[in-house]
Amino acid sequence: MLSNKQKDILKTIDNKIFDMFDKEHTGHDYYHIKRVVDLTARLMPSNDPELYLALLIAYCHDVFDDKLNPSDDIPSDFKVLFKRWNIELGDLEDRVISGVQEIGYKGGFGVKDKSYAASFVSDADLLDAMGAVGIARTFYYAGSKGQHFHDPNLTFEMPDSLESYRQLNRNPIDHFNEKLLLLKDWIVSDKGKIEAEKRHKVLLDFYDNFIDEVK
Ligand code: ADP
Ligand code: NI
Numbered sequence: 001m002l003s004n005k006q007k008d009i010l011k012t013i014d015n016k017i018f019d020m021f022d023k024e025h026t027g028h029d030y031y032h033i034k035r036v037v038d039l040t041a042r043l044m045p046s047n048d049p050e051l052y053l054a055l056l057i058a059y060c061h062d063v064f065d066d067k068l069n070p071s072d073d074i075p076s077d078f079k080v081l082f083k084r085w086n087i088e089l090g091d092l093e094d095r096v097i098s099g100v101q102e103i104g105y106k107g108g109f110g111v112k113d114k115s116y117a118a119s120f121v122s123d124a125d126l127l128d129a130m131g132a133v134g135i136a137r138t139f140y141y142a143g144s145k146g147q148h149f150h151d152p153n154l155t156f157e158m159p160d161s162l163e164s165y166r167q168l169n170r171n172p173i174d175h176f177n178e179k180l181l182l183l184k185d186w187i188v189s190d191k192g193k194i195e196a197e198k199r200h201k202v203l204l205d206f207y208d209n210f211i212d213e214v215k
Contacts, residue, residue, distance in 0.1 A: 006052045009087055013059045016085050020063070026144040027137040028062045032128060036061065039124035043191045053092055054117040057099035061121055065104070067166070074101060105129070105179055105186070107165025114188075123192035126183045131199030134180055135206050142172040150214055173214075176207050 002010070014034075021030040037058040044051055063081070064071040071077040078097045082089060089096060099118040102111040103125055114122055129137065139149070148154065148171060156174040159165035165178065180203050187196040 001047060002052055002055075009089075010052075010055055010059070012085065012087060013056070017059050017063075024068065026068065027141045028065065028068060032137075033059060033062060035128050035133070036121065036124045039127060040120050043120045043123055043189045043195075050117040053095055053099065054120050056089070056092065056096045057103070057118055058121045058124065060096060060100050061103040061125060063100070066106075105183070107159050107162050107178065108182070109162045109165070119188050120192075123187050123189050123196075126186055127192060127195055127199060130180060130183050130196060131202045134199065134203065138175050138180065139172050142175075147172065152214065173207070173210055176203060181207070 017033055018030045021028065021033060024030070037055055040054050040058045041051065044054060048054075060078070062068065064074050064077055075094075075097050078100070079093070082093065095115075095117075099115060099121065102114045102118040103122050104110045105126060128134065142149070147169075150171050150173060154169065154171050154174075156170050156177065157168070158178060159168050170178075181200070184196045184200045187193050
């Protein structure tokens with residue numbers, strides 16, 4: 001259960017995040033963040049004492065994403081931001097900041113061993129990259145970066161570093177092979193695994209039909 005003070009702080013952060021992500025058009029808009037927040041709460045055991053920490057991490061997880069708003073010093077940039085937002089997190093501030101740094105698939109080169117609260121946020125974030133929403137976000141992201149919709153002459157190689165994952169010229173459908181179809185095995189929570197099975201089937205079905213139709 002969240003205290004009234006915790007609810008107030010979350011509401012303030014919600015408003016700030018809305019302002020920050022309202023104009024974001026690569027698939028990380030405010031409603032991506034909101035889905036991750038809501039899903040994090042649904043994946044955690046009810047009355048989990050780390051719920052508040054997990055929700056703070058969920059709200060903040062894309063603030064200094066290396067694709068959107070890269071930072072050379074994430075901890076100090078967060079501290080400045082929380083001060084500017086007039087938000088007092090006390091002892092939790094450092095745990096929020098380190099939790100955020102554990103989130104992100106990053107081509108498979110992200111942090112694998114996550115702390116307890118961050119593991120639920122990670123599941124929620126990865127689930128939002130799967131299923132119908134994940135498919136739509138993939139093509140939306142590729143369009144936002146001026147990439148091809150599908151060029152049959154483009155060959156695909158699995159990226160071998162975060163740099164090549166970010167820069168490689170590939171078709172959006174290849175993103176299924178390098179990431180989306182692998183995510184099911186990255187999910188750690190019990191409820192997350194059940195949801196991942198459903199969303200994985202949606203991915204597979206779409207993938208097979210897409211390959212068939214562009215043949
Ligand atoms: P990542 O940690 O892989 O960067 P994000 O969750 O930050 O993933 O990416 C945002 C959305 O854009 C996700 O749905 C993700 O799968 C998608 N995306 C990321 N990189 C690519 C890419 N190179 N091509 C197409 N979609 C991508
Ligand atoms: Ni995200």
